[in-house]
Amino acid sequence: MKASLLMLLLSVLVLSTLVASIGTEGVGAVPDRARLLASKRVHNLYLVEGQDIVVQYSLYNIGTAPALNVQLTDAGFSSENFEIAAGQLQVKFDRIAPGANVTHSIVVRPTKSGLFNFTAAEVSYLPSEDSVDVQVGFTSEPGQGGVISQRDxxxxxxxxxxxxxxxxxxxxxxxxxxxxxxxxxxxxxxxxPKPTVGKGSKKN
Structure with missing residues (x-):
């Protein structure tokens, strides 16, 4: 009876020591990592053939570590349907700190009218300084938009x-x-000439 009681006390002591070591040494804690939220937005209210369309990309780091070697690539504007008036479809940011955000804008010009699907852009980055695995994500997708002709x-x-x-x-x-x-x-x-009115003669 005493032996079983002693074993129970030893088990409780070992368990409490293990819990204390986990709390003090941080074993099992979530490591600091970056996490990017990305959006793609078309600013124009009307999409017109031959006129400039402004597209803005926004990246926001909601993680606890800086995002490194961030690359933004948009392959949704083909040379058959669009020409790049300003900006680049592929851009790189060396570092995005936790809680920070960056924006990038381009200006494209549609060469023909019709319905086009504005797809999401791809975002790749390293989630921490000691990470070697590249994290890949995508921006929001504006969806389908109609480009009307200049004449209409x-x-x-x-x-x-x-x-x-x-x-x-x-x-x-x-x-x-x-x-x-x-x-x-x-x-x-x-x-x-105005007509003149003569005076009549008086009779005696």
């Missing part, structure tokens, strides 16, 4: 200045004819 856009949103000028030029002859007729008529009445 002008029909809907153009101020039609040229059309108004043509309308005014066509309206001038009609107004001029009426003005000349009015001036001719009024000049006849103005230049005509």
């Amino acid at each position: 856009y002008d029909k809907k949103f153009s101020p039609h200045v040229f059309d108004w000028i043509i309308f005014a030029l066509l309206l001038v002859p009609a107004l001029l004819v009426h003005f000349l007729m009015w001036r001719d008529t009024s000049s006849k009445y103005i230049s005509a």
